[in-house]
Amino acid sequence: MLVVFSLTTGEFLIAGILPDVAADLAVSVSAAGLLTTAYAVGMIVGGPVVTALTARRARKPLIVGLVAVSLVGNLGSALAPNYPVLLVARWVAGLVVATFFAVAIATAVGMAPEGKQASTVAKVTLGMNLGIVLGTPLGTAVGHTLGWRASFAAVAAVSAVALLLVLRFLPAQPAAATGPVRAELRVFTSPALWWAIALTAVGNVGVVMVFTYIAPLLTEVSGFSATAIPVLLLVYGAGAVLGNFLGGWLADRALLPSLVGLLAVLVAVLALFWLVSPYQVGAAVLTFGLGVLAFAIIPGMQTRVLATAGAAPTLAVAVNASGFQLAAAFAGWLGGWVIGDGPGPRAVALVAALLTVVGLGIAGHALRQDRQPVTSA
Template sequence: MSRAVYLLGLAIFAQGTSELMLAGLLPEIATGLGVSIPAAGLLISAFAVGMLVGAPILAVTTLRWSRRAAMLAFLTIFALTHVAGALTSSYGVLLATRVAGAFVYAGFWAVASVTAIELAGPQARAKAMSILAGGLTVATIVGLPAGTLLGQHLGWRSAFWAVAVLSVLAIVGVLATIPGGRSEHLPRLRDEVRSMVNPQLWLAYGTTALSTGAILVVFSYLAPLLTGPTGLSEVWVPVILALYGVGALLGITVSGRTADRRPFRTLVISLGGVVAAAVVLALATSTPWLAVPAVIGIGTFGFATNPAVNSRVFSVAGSAPTLAAAFNISAFNVGITVGPWLGGLALDAGAGYPSVGWIGAALGVLALGTIPLALRIGQREYASASAMTGV
């Protein structure tokens, strides 16, 4: 695997740390800016909105740029938004920097995904994507707690400065490892749009959104679930979060080595594991020795779906992958937004924390349902192509 792919994973780590770290900094930000905790929480929602719309817009805007130039532009803007965020005393300005930073982060994801796939070659798509997405997993294990510690001891602005420095280091890495110049075969918007008219692609997006929602509906309410009905002390929450992250890294690493050869089997096993773990969590929320392994299992199997769904999108998109990859980033963010929203609706209705496990299981079953549909459509397309060629 090209060292440039690992460098792109480190760049995702730098930016992913910013995506995650606000979850541990809300009290400090709220106090520092004189706003309520819910208002500070909107900074997280703003980031999700920026990512949702940023990937397809920037994928089209920079389609004919060299990929190195596009990634350098995105990283530079990302670093500047964090400098501005660290310097401002205005909640409105900070909100705007979160949207802008997420916007270019989504663009970086889209372009970096295509770049990693090209560098790795068609036989190692899933492995390349596991390395890229592994940067976000490491951000969960290292970046989130590190950002929280910085914020608690040196003020929340120090975490923003740290992300800005990491982004500058990523810029240096891109300059050193990513080839410059345009591709010999410049992508055309017409081809990219035409590739989107494919039911297989939209089924893959459905798998992405549903599987992500199944993970996030549990992860978003993990702390109150563990300290509430599960009955654990608060001191155990960071430990379990770390174990969840280790499980996620293990899942994404193993899946990255199997999904290129057996993408559908990898998806079935991974999603089946998510459903089983979510059901155990729902049934045994108040039993720590069952609930904690179930939580770790959701992280392990949930993140194992990532290389498979990404590889699937690139396989279906064929020679016009940029816009397809961008919409897959948006599909991830649909899951990130919808999963916690559904969990919040259930909790507000008084269903209790076991409900997030049941919702996660239901979303996982729906994601599993997209696989036989994809196989059926694939068989139909193969039969049609065989008939046309007389094979």
């Protein structure tokens, strides 16, 4: 959980210190938003490639290596002398994240009692919630007090502690895969798996875009001070914890119907955020609501991928994580365009709502496919 906490904090931290990074490195906010894109591209590339190359590695040395690379990436971010070097450091930090999550989630689900797979995923992703509830706001506060470089240094320190704990306490385990890579790759001939991956990518792009630019949204549109952002990120994270367990509970009972319902509510909340964002009370309440819904959809989406993955769950989850980060990369670019060259910060939530409608359509399609009767020749 500490590893997941450090990975999540390192990923989402940039949302709270985006204006500080932009000002210090003399780049625009939209350009600083591309740091999210760089991290996402690292995950997109690293997810399938690193997972396939390490599938037959014993899990303990594999996890040690993954955490060590993350540590180096965050330390490099703290020491980066300029914007290009920071971009590269964020890319390096992102390379190993998808593989780590894939190994962790596939292992936990394999140990879960029947009918408890989604809620088990929710327990694993609790580390993500803690990264948002505690890590992101604390890291943002550190950045505002000591400078944004101190934020990344703190993440590197947590990664170092996590690495020591892995070395000390993680038992030796066999590799996650024993068959040939070519056989595992056959799982990607399944249309149902590709629809599940598409659901993750498209269903998350809107809410990720809003979170990436939450600091300029809340300061420039809602009128909050910069010192209020860590508190509002804490509000978002509290919603994320609730949503994580709610989503797991719902997915264990009705996987695709719950995803359809949650995405429909997410569309409505994003549209409402666009309407009320100039008002601080409404913006604060909906920040909590966005946290709930952003993480309520994750356990069901992960479980849907595992259900369609057959004999290659680790590789499928890694590719699914890459799909999520593909959405994050696109969200960073599109949100930056909306703020910099488009209609402005307030419109980010409206664009996000429209994008989430497409994800809702994919979930509805998957539900219709599952409900079609199987016909025999």
